[in-house]
Amino acid sequence: MTTATSVDPKAVVAYYRTASTGELIQRADALCRSVHGDKVWLRGLVEFSNFCGMDCQYCGIRHSNSKVERYRLTPEQIIDLTVQGHEAGLRTFVLQGGEDPWFTADRVAQLLDSIKTRTKGEVAITLSLGIRPRETFRLWKNAGADRYLMRFETSDPDLHARLRCGVSLERRLEALDDLRDLGWEVGSGFMVGLPGETEETRIRNALLCYEKHFDMVGIGPFIPHPETPLAQAPQQPLELALRATALVRLLLPLANMPATTAAGSLDKQGREKMMAAGANVLMPNITPEDVKKNYLLYPNKICLDESGFECINCLDIRTHLVQKTIDYARGDSPSWRSGQSE
Numbered sequence: 001m002t003t004a005t006s007v008d009p010k011a012v013v014a015y016y017r018t019a020s021t022g023e024l025i026q027r028a029d030a031l032c033r034s035v036h037g038d039k040v041w042l043r044g045l046v047e048f049s050n051f052c053g054m055d056c057q058y059c060g061i062r063h064s065n066s067k068v069e070r071y072r073l074t075p076e077q078i079i080d081l082t083v084q085g086h087e088a089g090l091r092t093f094v095l096q097g098g099e100d101p102w103f104t105a106d107r108v109a110q111l112l113d114s115i116k117t118r119t120k121g122e123v124a125i126t127l128s129l130g131i132r133p134r135e136t137f138r139l140w141k142n143a144g145a146d147r148y149l150m151r152f153e154t155s156d157p158d159l160h161a162r163l164r165c166g167v168s169l170e171r172r173l174e175a176l177d178d179l180r181d182l183g184w185e186v187g188s189g190f191m192v193g194l195p196g197e198t199e200e201t202r203i204r205n206a207l208l209c210y211e212k213h214f215d216m217v218g219i220g221p222f223i224p225h226p227e228t229p230l231a232q233a234p235q236q237p238l239e240l241a242l243r244a245t246a247l248v249r250l251l252l253p254l255a256n257m258p259a260t261t262a263a264g265s266l267d268k269q270g271r272e273k274m275m276a277a278g279a280n281v282l283m284p285n286i287t288p289e290d291v292k293k294n295y296l297l298y299p300n301k302i303c304l305d306e307s308g309f310e311c312i313n314c315l316d317i318r319t320h321l322v323q324k325t326i327d328y329a330r331g332d333s334p335s336w337r338s339g340q341s342e
C-alpha cells in the first residue's frame with residue numbers, strides 16, 4: 001500500500017476508511033520511523049506581527065477583532081531573535097505573521113539578507129506571510145528564504161471562500177504553485193473540525209496534499225475562538241486530527257509534518273499524540289513573552305509564559321515519551337531534497 005517511495009493513494013484511502021484509529025496510527029508511526037528515523041526536527045518560531053488585513057472567520061487575530069492588542073516586532077528584534085536562536089543551536093526559523101502591509105516585499109527581503117548574514121548562512125528560513133504576488137515570492141527566494149508555509153485550511157471551495165473573506169481556494173493553490181515553480185520547499189496543510197466539514201472533506205484535504213506533493217504538511221484541530229463568528233461552533237475531538245495526520249503520513253512518507261501547538265492546546269498530550277501518529281517536527285515559539293500572548297489564532301494556547309528556549313527542554317522530555325529524539329539540524333524535507341516533488 002505504502003512504502004517510502006511508492007504510494008497507492010486509492011489503497012491508502014480505502015485502508016483509512018476501515019482502520020481503527022489505533023491501527024492507522026501504528027502504521028503511520030512505523031512508516032514515519034522507517035523514513036525519518038526517530039528524529040524530530042526543531043524550528044524556532046517567530047510570530048512577528050499580529051496585524052492582519054484579512055478577516056478569516058475562524059481566526060482570533062482577524063482584522064475586525066477589536067479586542068486584540070496589536071504588536072509588530074521591529075526588523076532588529078526579529079534579527080536578534082534569530083541570532084540568539086542560532087547561538088542556541090537552532091538551524092531553522094519560521095517567520096510568521098498576519099497579512100501585515102507594513103512588511104513590504106522590500107522590507108522582508110532586507111530582513112532575510114540580514115538574518116542570513118548574521119547567522120553565517122547556516123540557517124534555513126521559512127516564511128509564512130500569506131498570498132503574495134509571484135514576483136514577491138521570487139524576490140524573497142533570491143534574498144535567501146528557503147521554505148514557505150501557506151495552509152489551504154480546507155479543500156472545499158465553498159467553505160474556503162466563506163471562511164476566508166471570499167479568497168478562492170483556486171487563488172491559494174495558484175500561489176502555492178508559484179512557490180513550487182520558483183524552487184521553494186513548499187508547505188501547506190489544513191484545519192480539522194471546521195463547521196461544515198465532513199469526513200469526505202478531510203479525505204479530500206489529505207488527497208490534495210498528496211496531489212500537490214507538499215514537502216511539509218501542518219494539520220491542526222479547529223478550536224473555536226470566542227471573539228470570532230465561529231465562537232459557538234462545536235469542538236471536535238483531537239482524534240479527527242490524529243487520523244488526518246496518520247492519513248497524510250501514509251500518503252506523503254517523505255514530508256516533514258509538525259506536531260502542532262493547536263493539538264497541544266486542545267489536549268495536554270496532543271503533541272505527543274501527533275508525533276506518535278507520524279509527525280516529525282516541533283516548533284518552539286521564541287517570540288518574546290511580552291507579546292506572544294497576543295498572537296492567539298485560537299484560545300487556550302499553550303507555552304505563552306515561558307521563553308521558547310525554555311520550552312526546548314520540555315519538548316525534549318515530550319519527544320522521549322514517544323521514543324523520539326529532538327534534532328537541531330536544518331532538516332530539509334527529503335521530498336524536496338530528492339526532487340521527488342518536481
Ligand code: SF4
Binds near residue numbers: 052063
Ligand atoms: S488566518 Fe491568517 S490571514 Fe486569516 S485573519 Fe488570521 S492571520 Fe489573518
